[in-house]
Amino acid sequence: MTVYRVFPFLLAVLLLFLPAAAAEQSQVAAAQVMVTNVTLNPQVFMVGDSGTITVEIINNGAQSVAIRRATLYDEKIRVESRAYETTMYLGAGNRMTFTFTVSAPVPEGIYYPVFSLDFRDAGYLRYPVKLRVQDQPLTVAVLSRPDTFTDGKKEKVEILVGNPRDNAVSGVTVYPVGEGIDATPTRHFIGLLAPDKSQNVAFQITPGKSAVLEFHVDYYNGINPHTETIRVPIDVGKSKVQAEPILSNLRVEWSGTYYTLTGDVTNAGLEPANAVVITMGQGAVPQDPYRQYAIGTLQPDDFSGFEVTFTVDGDRTSVPVVITHKDADGNLYTTTYPVDIPAKGTRKPAAGTEESPLPVIAGVIVACAAVIGGIVWYSWRKR
C-alpha cells in the first residue's frame, strides 16, 4: 500500500527533472561547435569595396546540433546578403560554411563584424571577424620619358606599377590614352600583382601634336574594379638629343654655267642622322653633275664634305640649302640653311657681257685677209 502511494510521487519528480537534463545535454553538444576558418574576399577591402566573408564551423562533438539562425552584423560594415534563417542540423564531426556579402563604405581602419550562430536548444555562438579597410591604391610612376617629344617620332615611355597594399590585386592592365597619340603596344596586361611588388611596362609613343597623355591602370580588388591614372604632358617640339646637321666651310663658286656649293655637314646632335641628303631649295635650280649629294649616315660629331651644283632664278643673292635626314624610325627631318651666293658683279663675265675684243680682232682679220689677198695677187702678177 505504501509503495503504490510513493510511485506517483517519484514519477512526478522524474518528469519534473527530465527536461532540465535534456537541456543541459544540448548545451554540452553546442559547446563543441566552433569556427575553424574565416575567409575574406578581398582579403583587404578598399573604401567602398564589396566582398564576401565566408565562415566555416565544425561540430567536434558526438551529437548533432540544431542551428536555428546564422547571421553577420556590424554597425558600420554593411551586410548585403540575408541571414541564414532556416533551422539546420550540424552532424557530429561535420563542417558547415556560411558566406555573407558585405560592403565597406567606411573610412580606412580595422572592423570586426560579428558572426552569430544561434542554436535552437542551446544559446548562441558569437565570433568577431577581422575586416581591414585600406585606402591605398596602386602606385603608378613614370620611370623614363624623353624631355621633349618630336612630332611623328616614336619615343619610349616606361611606366612602373607598384602594389603597396597588403593584398594582391588581379587583372592589372596598363594602357595609354591621349588625343592624336599613337601607342605601341596599345595595352600591357600584367595580371596578378602581389603585395609589395612592382612591374615595369614600356610603350612606344608617337605624338601627333601637343597633348596630355594619360596612363590608365585598371585592376580588380576582389570583384571591385579600380583605376589609377597618371598624366604625362606631351610638348611636341625639338628633341634635345635628335640629330642636328649643320653646315660649315661653305664656298660658292661660279663656273660659268652653274654655281658649285661645297662645304662640310656635321652632325651636332646626339643621335645618328641617317640617309642625309643635301640639295638646293626654292629659288635655286639643281644642275648636273651634283643635283643632290647623298651622304648616308652621320654619327654624332661626325662630318662629311659635300658638293652640289645649281643655278639661281633671277638676281637672288641667297639661296636655301636643304638638308634632309631620317631618324631610326624613318621619320624625315628637313633643315633649311640659307647660303649667300656671290653677287653677279663678282662673277667672271661671259663673252659678250663685257666689251669683247672681237670687233677689233675682226678688223685685224679683215685687214689681214685683204693684205694677204693683195700679196697673193701681187706675187702672181709679178710672175
Next chain:
Amino acid sequence: MNHVADLLFAPARFFSALEGKEPGLGIPALIAGIGAVISALAAYAISDLYAGMFAAAGTGMDMGMFMGLMGAAGAFIGFILLWWIVLAGAFHVVSVPLRGKGSFSGTLAATGYGLVPSVIGSALSAVTLLSYLPRITVPVIRNIQDPAVIQAAITEMMQDPAMQEYTMVSTVFTVIFLVWSANIWIFGMKWARKLDTRNACITVLVPVGIFIIYLLATFFAKGFFMGGS
C-alpha cells in the same frame, strides 16, 4: 732683208734665186723652230687655266704647271711634225704622181720657207690669246680621282663663250695665213720638185685644202685644236 721680202711678196723671185743651189735646211728649220716656240708659249699660257682648274683639288699649282709644260712640249713637237715634216711629206707624196723630181730635203726646205706667214699668224693668234685668257671662266675640279669629272670640266671650259670665241678667231687666223703660206709653197714646190704651175698648185692645194677642211670641221664640231697657230 730683201730675201725675206721676196719670200713673202714675190716667192717666184725668191725661189728663182735658189735655182741651182743645194737646198739648205738651216733657215727653214729656224723658221719652223720659231713657229714651234710661239705655239709652245701659247700652250703654256693656256696651262694657267688648268692650274686654276685643279687648284681646288689640293694639287696646288704643280698640276697646272706640269700640264703646261707637257702642253708646251706637245705644241712644240706638234708644230715641227705637223706643220713642217708631215706637210712636206704630203707635198712630196702628192707630187710623185705628178712627175715631181727633186729630193725630200728640197721639199722640206721649201715647206720651211713657206711657214713664215703661218708663224706670223701664230704670233697674232698668241697675242689674241692674251686678251682672251682673263675672260675665260675656269670650272673647279675638286676630285681628280674621277676622270668623268675632269672630262666634264675640260669640256665645260672648251664650251666657255670666251674660249669658243678665241677658238674661232684662232681658226680664222690659221686659215688666212695658211692661204698665204700655200701661195709660197706653190712656188716652192715648183722649185723643189721641178713642177709646172698646175701640178704645183695641185701638190699644195690638195693637202692644204684637206687641212683647212679639217680645221673648219673641228671648229664647227666645237672641238679645240691645241696645236693650232
